[in-house]
Amino acid sequence: MLHRTNPGSYIVLKSDEDDMFLYDFVALNASMKGWPYCIRVVIVYGTFLKLAYGGTLLVAATQDVEGKIFPLAFCVVDSENDDSWELFFDKFRKAYAVREDMSIVCDRHESIIKATIMVYLEVPHGPCTFHLLINIKNKFKKNSKKFKDTFFAVANACTMKNFEYKMRELDKIGKRIRPCLQQIGYHKWARIHSPNNRYSNMTSNIVESLNYAIVVVRELPICTMLGCLRALVQQWSWTNRNIANSTSTKFTDNHDMILNENYIYSLS
Template identity: 60%
Template sequence: MKHDHNVEVKYNKDWRSKERALEITRGNATESFTELYSCMYMLFTSNAGSVIELQLTENSCFLYVFVALNFSTKGWKYCTPVVVVNGTFLKSVYGGTLLVVATEDAGGKIFPLAFAVVDLENNKAWEWFFGKFRKAYGSREDMIIVSDRHESIIKGANKVYPEVPNVFCVFHLLGNMKSKFKKNLKKIKDAFLSAANAYTLKKFEYHKQELQKVDGRVHDFLEEVGYEKWSKVYSPNNRYSNMTSNLAESLNSVTMSIRELPVYPTTHILFEVIKGERKNVVDFNARTCTCKRFQMDQIPCAHAIAVFQKCNPDTYNYCSPYYKNENMVDAYKETVYPVGNKDNWVVPDNVSSLIVYPPEGKIRAVRPKKRRCKAFWERKTNSFKQMKCGKCNQTGHNRITCRNPLKN
C-alpha cells in the first residue's frame, strides 16, 4: 500500500484486511466444515464404489476424513503392489495434516490411491488411516509399504498390515545419517546409495565394506536399522525401483498451493487433482492422445497401452518404424573396420603427395577453455541482483566508483 498508493497502514488493519480478502476468495475456515458432508456426498454420488469416511468427535467436531475414489480402487490391481505413504502439514487456520498414499502405474507415472486429512500425525491417526486403506484396497501378494522412519507410520502399518513389509526411503535414511554423522558425508552418501541399489549380494557386500572403511559407526547404524529395510537385494518383496518416497512427495508438491485453504476446498481440489491426473483420450485411427506423447513421439504412451490391454490390438503396429527391431538391426548391419597400423598403410603417391595446411590465422596464446561458458542463470552468483554501493547505499555502482558526496 505504501509503495503503490503512498498510504500508511497500521499493521493490525493491514492484517485484518488481508484476512478479509482471503475469506472472500477462499471462504470462511469455520463455515467450510459445514459443507464437508455435502462434499463427501457428491464425491460418492459421482464416483459410486468409492470409500469415503468422515470421523467426528463425540461433540460432532471434525477429526478425520478419508477419500479413496472408485477409479483408484479399481485401477490399483494394474499397478505395482508398492504403497508409498507420506504426511505433510496443512497451513490453514485450524492446521491439520494431509496424509497421501500413491503407487506407480505401467508407464512409471504417479497413481494416487487415497488421501486423508487428520488432526495430528500420531499413532492413532495413522492406525485409523491404514485401517480405512485396508478397507478400500485390502491386501495384495508381494505388497510392500515404503515410508520414512516416522514411528507412527511404522506402528500403524505393522498393526494394520502385519503381513506386509514396511521399508524405508533411502533419502530419508541418508538424511538421518547426515545429522548423526558429520564426517565424510560425500563418501558415506556414495557408498550407501550404491549398497542400497545393488542388485547382487556380491556388489552389496563390496559397498558395505567400503562403507565400513569410511566410518564403522555408519555400518553399525545401518545394520541396526536392518538391511531389509533399505537395501534392494535384501528387500522381502520387490520394490520395483521405488527406493524413495518420491511418489508421495511429488503429490505433496502438487498440493503445496492449497495447504492454506480451508478443509472443504482442500478436499474438493484434491479430488480434482486426482481426477484430472488420469483423464486422457486416445484415438486409434489418428494415433493421438490428449497427452500429446503418442503423436509427438510416434510411440504409444501409457494411456494408449492401457487401452490396448482392453482391446488387445498389436501395440507394435502403432509404433513408428524407427522404433521397430528391423530398423534397429538394419542400422547396425554394416561393419566398421579399423584402419590398422600406420606402418602397414598402402597409399598411392598421388594421394600421399597432397598436403593440407592448418587454418589461417595466429595461434591463440591463451589457454584453451575446457569447460563451456555457463549462462548467467546457471552461475552461483545472482546476476539479477543489482549492484549496490556500500558508501552511499545507491544502486548502479560500487564504493570504488562512487562519485556521490558522503552524507553526514
C-alpha cells in the first residue's frame, strides 16, 4: 500500500519461508526528496518496541535548514545486534546513497560502529557527546561532577585556540581524561577536529526528541505503527511547507531572528 500511495519510496518487507515476519525498512519518497536540502549529518538510534513479541525500531533522522527534525528512515528488527544494524545501513545506503561531506552520529553501541565501518567506510562517524560524557564519568568517577561543562565546551569549541584552552582546564580536573579522549580520537567527538561539518549536531538529541514524539506509537502493532509514522512525516512535512511558503524574508524565521538579535546587540 505504501508503494501504491507513495511511489518512489524505498520499502523492504522480509519474511521467512513460513511467511513469518522478519524485518521491514521504510524510507518514504518525501524524505528521499528532502534529504539533498538538509544538513549532511545523519543521526541513528535504536529504541525497543512495547509489543508482546518484542522487537526494536531503528531510526535515522537529520535536520532541515530551519533546524527542524527531518525523519529519514524507520526499520523494525528483532534487536540491536550486528546483523540488524548492518542490514539497516545497507538499506539506508541503497535509499540515500552517499552525500559529499556526510557524517553519521550515534551512541557508542558496538554494533552501530561495526556496521558503519562495513557499509559506510568512507563516511566519518562519531559518538553522541552526551553518551561519551556518561562513559567518561563512569570511568573517572572521582571528579565526574566537575567536568561536564568543561567537556561540552571542549567538544563544541569552534577554534583550535579555544579547544586547547578548554583542554588545559580539563587537565586541571583530571590528568587522565585527555589521554582517554585522545585514544577515542579527537576527530570523532570534537567539532573543530571533525573532518566534516557536524553543525550543532554533537549529540543525538534529534532522534531522542523523535523517540519522545512516537513513544505511544511504539505500543501499537507493527502495521499500525508504520501507518502512524507515515502520518507523522506527512503532518510535519505539510506544516513545515506551509511555514516555508509564508516566509517573506531571504532567510528562514529562525536565522532571521538570530540576525535581528545580533543587529540590536551590535547597536550598543
